[in-house]
Amino acid sequence: MLTSISSFLGSDANLIWFMIVLPAVVGVVLWLIKNYPLRLILGLASAAANLLFAVSLFRSEGFYKVFPFAAGGLNISFNVYGFSSLFLTFIAVCFLLVILYSVVYFKGKKHAGLFLLYMYISLAMMNGAFMSDNLGILLFFWEGLLCTLFGILLINNLHHPRTAVKALILAGTADLLMMLGIIITAYQAGTLCISQMEKLPVAGAAAVGFACMMLGAIGKAGSMPFHSWIPNAAEDAPTPFMVAFPAALEKFLGIYLAARIVMDIYDVQPGSGASIAVMTIGTLTIVLAVAMALIQKDMKRLLSYHAISQVGYMVLGIGTALPIGIMGGIFHMLNHVIYKSCLFMTAGSVELQTGTTDLKQFSGLGRKMPLTMTCFIISALAISGVPPLNGFFSKELVFDAALESNIVFYLGALLGAFMTAISFLKLGRAAFGGELKLPAGRQNVRESGPGIFLPMAVLAILCVLFGVANTLPLDGLLGPAVGDPHKYSGWPHSATLVVISVAVLLLALVDHLYGSRKSGGALYAADHIHYAPGLKTIYDLAERQVFDPYIWLLQIARGVSAVCNWIERGIIWLYDDAVVGIVKGAGNLLQRANDGSLSRYLLVAVSGVAGIIALFLAIN
Amino acid sequence: MQVIEYTTLLVFAVPLVILLINILLPRQLAEKSSIGLAYLAPLVQIVATAAGLVQIAQLKQHEFAISWNLAGAVSVRFAVNVFSLVLLFCIGMVTLAAIMVANRTVPQKRAGFAGLLMMLIVGMNGMVLVTDLFSLYVFLEIVGISSFVLIAMFKSDTGLEGAFKYLVMSVLASIMILTGLAFVFMQTGSLQYDQVGAAGGALVGPGAPHLALMYTAMALMIAGFAIKTGAVPFHSWLPDAHQSANTAVSVLLSGIVIKIAGIYGFIVITNFFGRLPGIDLTLALIGTVSIVVGALFALRQSHFKRIVAYSSVSQMGYILLGLSTGSVLGLLGAVAHVFNHATFKSTLFTNAAAVHEQTGTYDINELGGLEKKMPVTSFSSLAAFMSTAGIPPFAGFWSKLLIIMALWNSGDWVFAAIALIASIFTAAYFLRLQRKVFFGKLLDKFAQLTEIGGSVKWAQIMLTVVTIAAGLLFPFALRYFGGIGIL
Amino acid sequence: MEAVIYICLGLMLIFGILAVMLRSLLKSAIALAGASAMLAIIMYLLGSVWAGIFELSVCAGLITVVFISAISLSNTDKEDLPRLYEDAKRMAALPAVLIICGVILILIVAKTSFMLPAAVPAVEMADTFREIFWNQRQVDIWGQVIVVLTGALTVVALFKERE
Structure with a gap:
């Protein structure tokens, strides 16, 4: 059956109709439906159908379709092959879970339909982006996601769109950089189609193109310096958005493109300048973001900073340009999607029951919500890199690659792992441990319903599965897709690394216990780091948005605007005052020669004659 | 052959005949009907020259005598060619417009006015038709005297003063032209165009004293004709004369007299002696300075007619620039601009007459918002302004384009650039005029204003139609002239 | 012969200035007649007989008669032109200006060897x-x-x- 579906999709323009247009249409329909059961059924059905299509495409041997569209090499060309169809499948699975979660979450709340509309259009755009082979068309779908991002962030915030604007500007800047990168790359390669490109060397103008495209790709994923809207979104946007976008979908897109850049478009050598630059960005992201996460007292904000930090691992892995690193980065992305989505879902579950995610307002929920707590614990262990969960294995691959490149990067990654562990210990004990404290008016806390619990459980199980049986994802799915025949599955081959990682985890535990003892409670377990001398000043500045690149952009924009205003005033002065004044002055001056006196006229005339004679004499 | 002969004969004879009739009629009848009778002269002239233009295609030049045939070869005859016919057509058109305006603005002494107008027409026609420098001078004098009297005859204070200034400067011009003529005669022994032209080529070259004499002659003649044209720095009489004369006379003066008396003289004398670099440079300099200075002056004026008069000074500069290139394209552009200037300048003075008749003032600071009450005047003024500024599809665009192209082709791109930039000034002062007089809010005292009627309105309509038609048909006209081999 | 011509030229110049500057219209007309007469003499001396005859009869004769009759027929005060047309400064400056212009002209003629060319093709x-x-x-x-x-x-x- 799968083959018949895939061949059906492969004929004519069915790819476009069924992978791109159909989700959009379903989104519109769901927007108009107000009935909850109907919405649930239609949402699940359409997500399942999309999954079916994606799986069939993955199982087929792939095809390449070209639809002539416009001049200048801008054809709609789709390349459905192993790598891209794998990601289509990942997205489809993720989407199914997210839709179930969202529909249940939004029951009884406003703007459910609008949210679903944007989600489905985003799905359509993402399908198109994964399938497209032509960089111009890729850009079109990429930009489409910008619109839906903006739209979702405007839900509930129509009058205070600060997050939406910030996200638009930051993501827009990343997209502009990517556009520039695409233009330079296309110019260097002579074509817009990735499959027709030979790997370009990273030198000269191509280096600029590489840098821009890379920045655009990882910026979309949420790496620094395009990250600062995500914590804001954690406060303003609905939780299912956090589940979907910063956790999962954007990571898929960004890392997909980053991997393709390094694998197909540019020839990045390990140890080259480009590689080091990318790794630096990755490491910085890891450390700085998790440092910020450490001090947060709101669950969603904390999780969003972690989302940023984890991207650093992926970027670091891909930036090494070693096969082990690329594989590690992509695997880490997959794992991250799984455990971060699960974590956000638990946060949403808590929010549905207590009405808030502010850790200062509740604690000790473990007794009332045991299932949520279990899922949380599993995902937290995964993200901290505790064996034998999936996070451990992907982190080990990245550590291996980082150590092979340079010890500095390895140490940075290790530091990040340390702080990740600390912050999750704090979060877990603060939210679910300790004595029960509930916000006022919410005494009736109980476990969430099956609609919320089911997706969480599936993801938690996947965490365990992909860790224990990591042959399936690594050698079964990712290996063939990337085209790397080396087997990375099984226990990491370097025992030293494992020992060091475990040691770091134990150190984190000790530090957490010490900190909570010292500052009075799990919630304040990280305060001794927060208020350490030197770090305290940096944290203060960060809280005041001094390090926020968005604020820098705004300042620059204000400066440019002031300069333009000054120039404009100068030009207006020139036209309104200067020119007019000169002309009037000249006219006034001349009028003195023409004042009605005949003798003056004659004088002027005679001197004119003399002038002419003089001119004649001069010429000859 | 026949048509041409009739053309030229009519052009010469009809005004004289009308004059005779005018003189012979009893006084009362003459006063009433003289202007009406005077319409015949320009109408006949227009028709005759149009017919002649069609016929002249076959031959380049037609020489003829009047009343008796001339035997000797050295006799001086009248001659007519394509350019003369175009100029004759202009004369007819402007005179027609002037008579239509005079119908309203000349209350007394109509017979005298008509008679002098006929003399002026004959004088101008004669200037265009002769082939001898001395005869040119004679007819120039006729034009000068009749225009002087036309300015002065209504004996207003300013009229007499303006006429006197014009007279004095005109006399200076005549003296200089005559002296120049004399020097040329000394060298070449003849004053006929072809003989002077033939001898001129030989004079440029050997012999310093001869050359100095020739250059002095050229300088004097240029200066003389420049005074007649109203080019800077010889322009000073022009605004005063235009302002103080009756508006019908202003139409004549600016519309045709300064061009026939001045520009045609330039065309004649620059065709001798080959292309001396001194002459070209002098013409170009005078032209450029005229354009800029005329425009600068016009920007400061607040009397309707003075603005238009200074605009004439400026436009004469364009024509001189066209002549200074020495190429056929430049000459064509210059003559085309003569035609266009005749049209739009007459329109503007007619508008001045209309405004004055209805509102009683020429001061633009006291006027405003007239377009609501005087739409025809306003529209024709707008059309004239756009033609002057060189905006397509009005006629002025083409002639300006030709002149600038000719300048560019002959390498004088500095002058071309200045001419182009000065177009901004042209637009500026006319826009100012337009805005202050016609646009804006209608002042309360003009609430009862009506459009001018009668012949003045028809004059405006006719001239506007000519402007627009000339602009639209210009390419075809160029092609026609190219077909008959002028270009 | 040359000297006589120059003397007549000078007299003509003086008569001309008088014609413009005299206050009495009548005396002005007579000065104009004198200038014309001098011109006629010069023309005769230079060889154009007919021109001289016409000049004398028409300008110095006929025109002067017309002028004088017109003046006598008009109502203006023949003797004293209104004082407001006088300008003492300019009157005093006139001789100086004339002399300067004369000197300039002589210099030009001398410097540029502004000679009447001898080999002029004479008109038969x-x-x-x-x-x-x-x-x-x-x-x-x-x-x-x-x-x-x-x-x-x-x-x-x-x-x-x-x-």
């Missing part, structure tokens, strides 16, 4: 006056006729008082 006066007048210069006849007509019209237009 083979044709009689009649031939030239009627045939060769027919155009000028028409010109003259029209000039006279214009003059008459001018007088009528400017000076006719009765309507």
Whole structure:
């Protein structure tokens, strides 16, 4: 059956109709439906159908379709092959879970339909982006996601769109950089189609193109310096958005493109300048973001900073340009999607029951919500890199690659792992441990319903599965897709690394216990780091948005605007005052020669004659 | 052959005949009907020259005598060619417009006015038709005297003063032209165009004293004709004369007299002696300075007619620039601009007459918002302004384009650039005029204003139609002239 | 011969200045007649007999008669022109200006060797006056006729008082 579906999709323009247009249409329909059961059924059905299509495409041997569209090499060309169809499948699975979660979450709340509309259009755009082979068309779908991002962030915030604007500007800047990168790359390669490109060397103008495209790709994923809207979104946007976008979908897109850049478009050598630059960005992201996460007292904000930090691992892995690193980065992305989505879902579950995610307002929920707590614990262990969960294995691959490149990067990654562990210990004990404290008016806390619990459980199980049986994802799915025949599955081959990682985890535990003892409670377990001398000043500045690149952009924009205003005033002065004044002055001056006196006229005339004679004499 | 002969004969004879009739009629009848009778002269002239233009295609030049045939070869005859016919057509058109305006603005002494107008027409026609420098001078004098009297005859204070200034400067011009003529005669022994032209080529070259004499002659003649044209720095009489004369006379003066008396003289004398670099440079300099200075002056004026008069000074500069290139394209552009200037300048003075008749003032600071009450005047003024500024599809665009192209082709791109930039000034002062007089809010005292009627309105309509038609048909006209081999 | 011509030129100049500057209209007209007479003499001395004859008879004679009759017929005060047309400073400066202009002219003539060229192709006066007048210069006849007509019209237009 799968083959018949895939061949059906492969004929004519069915790819476009069924992978791109159909989700959009379903989104519109769901927007108009107000009935909850109907919405649930239609949402699940359409997500399942999309999954079916994606799986069939993955199982087929792939095809390449070209639809002539416009001049200048801008054809709609789709390349459905192993790598891209794998990601289509990942997205489809993720989407199914997210839709179930969202529909249940939004029951009884406003703007459910609008949210679903944007989600489905985003799905359509993402399908198109994964399938497209032509960089111009890729850009079109990429930009489409910008619109839906903006739209979702405007839900509930129509009058205070600060997050939406910030996200638009930051993501827009990343997209502009990517556009520039695409233009330079296309110019260097002579074509817009990735499959027709030979790997370009990273030198000269191509280096600029590489840098821009890379920045655009990882910026979309949420790496620094395009990250600062995500914590804001954690406060303003609905939780299912956090589940979907910063956790999962954007990571898929960004890392997909980053991997393709390094694998197909540019020839990045390990140890080259480009590689080091990318790794630096990755490491910085890891450390700085998790440092910020450490001090947060709101669950969603904390999780969003972690989302940023984890991207650093992926970027670091891909930036090494070693096969082990690329594989590690992509695997880490997959794992991250799984455990971060699960974590956000638990946060949403808590929010549905207590009405808030502010850790200062509740604690000790473990007794009332045991299932949520279990899922949380599993995902937290995964993200901290505790064996034998999936996070451990992907982190080990990245550590291996980082150590092979340079010890500095390895140490940075290790530091990040340390702080990740600390912050999750704090979060877990603060939210679910300790004595029960509930916000006022919410005494009736109980476990969430099956609609919320089911997706969480599936993801938690996947965490365990992909860790224990990591042959399936690594050698079964990712290996063939990337085209790397080396087997990375099984226990990491370097025992030293494992020992060091475990040691770091134990150190984190000790530090957490010490900190909570010292500052009075799990919630304040990280305060001794927060208020350490030197770090305290940096944290203060960060809280005041001094390090926020968005604020820098705004300042620059204000400066440019002031300069333009000054120039404009100068030009207006020139036209309104200067020119007019000169002309009037000249006219006034001349009028003195023409004042009605005949003798003056004659004088002027005679001197004119003399002038002419003089001119004649001069010429000859 | 026949048509041409009739053309030229009519052009010469009809005004004289009308004059005779005018003189012979009893006084009362003459006063009433003289202007009406005077319409015949320009109408006949227009028709005759149009017919002649069609016929002249076959031959380049037609020489003829009047009343008796001339035997000797050295006799001086009248001659007519394509350019003369175009100029004759202009004369007819402007005179027609002037008579239509005079119908309203000349209350007394109509017979005298008509008679002098006929003399002026004959004088101008004669200037265009002769082939001898001395005869040119004679007819120039006729034009000068009749225009002087036309300015002065209504004996207003300013009229007499303006006429006197014009007279004095005109006399200076005549003296200089005559002296120049004399020097040329000394060298070449003849004053006929072809003989002077033939001898001129030989004079440029050997012999310093001869050359100095020739250059002095050229300088004097240029200066003389420049005074007649109203080019800077010889322009000073022009605004005063235009302002103080009756508006019908202003139409004549600016519309045709300064061009026939001045520009045609330039065309004649620059065709001798080959292309001396001194002459070209002098013409170009005078032209450029005229354009800029005329425009600068016009920007400061607040009397309707003075603005238009200074605009004439400026436009004469364009024509001189066209002549200074020495190429056929430049000459064509210059003559085309003569035609266009005749049209739009007459329109503007007619508008001045209309405004004055209805509102009683020429001061633009006291006027405003007239377009609501005087739409025809306003529209024709707008059309004239756009033609002057060189905006397509009005006629002025083409002639300006030709002149600038000719300048560019002959390498004088500095002058071309200045001419182009000065177009901004042209637009500026006319826009100012337009805005202050016609646009804006209608002042309360003009609430009862009506459009001018009668012949003045028809004059405006006719001239506007000519402007627009000339602009639209210009390419075809160029092609026609190219077909008959002028270009 | 040259000296006589120069003397006549000088006298003509003086008569001309007098014609412009004298306060009495009558005396001005007579000074103009004197200037014309000097011009006629110069023309005769230079060899154009006919020109001299015409000049003397028409300008110095006929025109002067017309002027004087017109002046005597008009109502203006013949003796004293209004004082407001006088300008003492300019009157005093006049001789100086004249002398300066004269010096400049002489310098120009001398410096540029502004000589009347000797080898001028002389026009053969083979044709009689009649031939030239009627045939060769027919155009000028028409010109003259029209000039006279214009003059008459001018007088009528400017000076006719009765309507």
